[in-house]
Amino acid sequence: MKKIEAIIRPGKLEELKAVLNQMEVRGMTVYKVMGRGLQKNVRQYYRGQEVSVDLFPKVKVEVICRDHWQERIVTAIMETCRTGAIGDGKIFIYPVEEIIRISSAERGDAAL
Amino acid sequence: MRKIHLPIGAAALTCTVLATRPVMAAEAISLDTGDTSFILICSALVLLMTPGLAMFYGGMVQSKNILSILMQCLAAMALVSVQWIFIGYTLAFGPDHVTLIGGLDFIGFNNIGVEALSPEVPIPHLAFAGFQLMFAVITAALITGAFAERMRFSVFVIFVLLWTTLVYDPLAHWVWGGGWLSKLGIMDFAGGTVVHISSGVSGLVAALMLGKRCGRTTEAIRPHNMPLTVLGAGLLWFGWFGFNAGSALSANGVAALAFLVTNTCAAAGALSWVAAEWLHHGKPTVFGAVSGAVAGLVAITPAAGFVSPLSAIVMGLVAGPLCYLAVSKIKDRFGYDDALDAFGIHGVGGTWGAVATGIFSSQAVNPAAMDGLLAGRPEQVLVQITGVIFTYVFAALLTYLILRLIGQFTLLRVSREEEEAGLDVSLHGEDGYSYADMNREGNAAAI
Numbered sequence: 001m002k003k004i005e006a007i008i009r010p011g012k013l014e015e016l017k018a019v020l021n022q023m024e025v026r027g028m029t030v031y032k033v034m035g036r037g038l039q040k041n042v043r044q045y046y047r048g049q050e051v052s053v054d055l056f057p058k059v060k061v062e063v064i065c066r067d068h069w070q071e072r073i074v075t076a077i078m079e080t081c082r083t084g085a086i087g088d089g090k091i092f093i094y095p096v097e098e099i100i101r102i103s104s105a106e107r108g109d110a111a112l
Numbered sequence: 113m114r115k116i117h118l119p120i121g122a123a124a125l126t127c128t129v130l131a132t133r134p135v136m137a138a139e140a141i142s143l144d145t146g147d148t149s150f151i152l153i154c155s156a157l158v159l160l161m162t163p164g165l166a167m168f169y170g171g172m173v174q175s176k177n178i179l180s181i182l183m184q185c186l187a188a189m190a191l192v193s194v195q196w197i198f199i200g201y202t203l204a205f206g207p208d209h210v211t212l213i214g215g216l217d218f219i220g221f222n223n224i225g226v227e228a229l230s231p232e233v234p235i236p237h238l239a240f241a242g243f244q245l246m247f248a249v250i251t252a253a254l255i256t257g258a259f260a261e262r263m264r265f266s267v268f269v270i271f272v273l274l275w276t277t278l279v280y281d282p283l284a285h286w287v288w289g290g291g292w293l294s295k296l297g298i299m300d301f302a303g304g305t306v307v308h309i310s311s312g313v314s315g316l317v318a319a320l321m322l323g324k325r326c327g328r329t330t331e332a333i334r335p336h337n338m339p340l341t342v343l344g345a346g347l348l349w350f351g352w353f354g355f356n357a358g359s360a361l362s363a364n365g366v367a368a369l370a371f372l373v374t375n376t377c378a379a380a381g382a383l384s385w386v387a388a389e390w391l392h393h394g395k396p397t398v399f400g401a402v403s404g405a406v407a408g409l410v411a412i413t414p415a416a417g418f419v420s421p422l423s424a425i426v427m428g429l430v431a432g433p434l435c436y437l438a439v440s441k442i443k444d445r446f447g448y449d450d451a452l453d454a455f456g457i458h459g460v461g462g463t464w465g466a467v468a469t470g471i472f473s474s475q476a477v478n479p480a481a482m483d484g485l486l487a488g489r490p491e492q493v494l495v496q497i498t499g500v501i502f503t504y505v506f507a508a509l510l511t512y513l514i515l516r517l518i519g520q521f522t523l524l525r526v527s528r529e530e531e532e533a534g535l536d537v538s539l540h541g542e543d544g545y546s547y548a549d550m551n552r553e554g555n556a557a558a559i
Contacts, residue, residue, distance in 0.1 A: 048440020
């Protein structure tokens, strides 16, 4: 099993959720995060005082899936969240050792 | 015109020992109910400006210091309201002593009753004294913007009491209570010198003495809640009608003039600040719009009963860019941390307003006014500048001395640790915003 961790633009979350839902990928964990990568600082002015904003609001979506689902989900994220501009985000993929559903104590695939 | 003629002259003073109701002469004067209700309502409007200011300032500080600034404004309301009864009113508006200070005839609000103030101002003396109180309250609160986010609360309490007694009360006497600045011929309709210059300059001195906020040397500090600031600016603008129109002390044509030019100058200030900023940095900001409106309100304050609406537009068009320059460039150049721009807006805007009063004042719009520069009396500008200079020197010197005196006994500033933790927690033991309590969130989701 894999954990797919995608950091995306906040405005893309609803669209991604809808696309994954169509693929019957329902489970996910979503975080509001701040981060920075290639995006340049943005300058803001408060009463003429310059403030350099170098952390940007992003959304992190975590999905756990069986190994053979990995590429389908990655493709869905790429197609949905990609604008081609700097700031689209990144995808990280990790192996998952075990899954346990707390309510039923099911393990592995059954807990997905 | 705020200059008043108190009913208690030398003759009346002699009967204070004889009777508990000394204002015999005034009893014959019947109250004007229209004026009385107008002033009572205006008093409430001016009072509302202080919580409005608390919101205006509160949005600008960091989220960890929101309560500290609200508390300072509330404390100013409570402290000055009590101080005014005991000593403040009588120092400011008691019978004049050598044009410097009011006598103690009204100590503890003694001799202030429901009878009319004078034939010229047929409202209860209590209503007049209460209206004046609201000005003293907001003036003290205005200073907090300069030393926000770092002064100890205990120090603030002592500072407000001493400052109001030693700076505001004498200054109000000099300009409105029959003191030497009024005899010099200074025109200050609603408080350009008494309220705005005095608070702005005192704030600047306090900011210099306390030093910069932690972290201010490396970066600008962003306001944490701009909608709160806009709400506060709206309340200020609203309350300012009471401040300026009420200063006519009567529901008359001068009040209507003051009301109208107040709105006009605020609007012109907002437009000109936003235009200046738009040209300078490419974006029209909300913060600029509300700051410009307040700068316009400050500028029109001394002139409100004396100038035409067109003059008010010119005053506002200057006030916006001038105050913008003060809070962006001048503050940077000199490196003082006037945290919320008490000096940049109230000091600078008030100075412009005081001078502009001498330029634009016109007997044609208000027969009780004196003509200014444009009406052929350039000497009024000099009188105004003299008043401004004395206000600067007096406010700066006294603020310095008061803080030095307090500094002899205790630290003025919170510790670095307290400042980093935020004044809300370290001084008041409260959080302004109790974010995401995890247990409670979880319980809600389980339903």
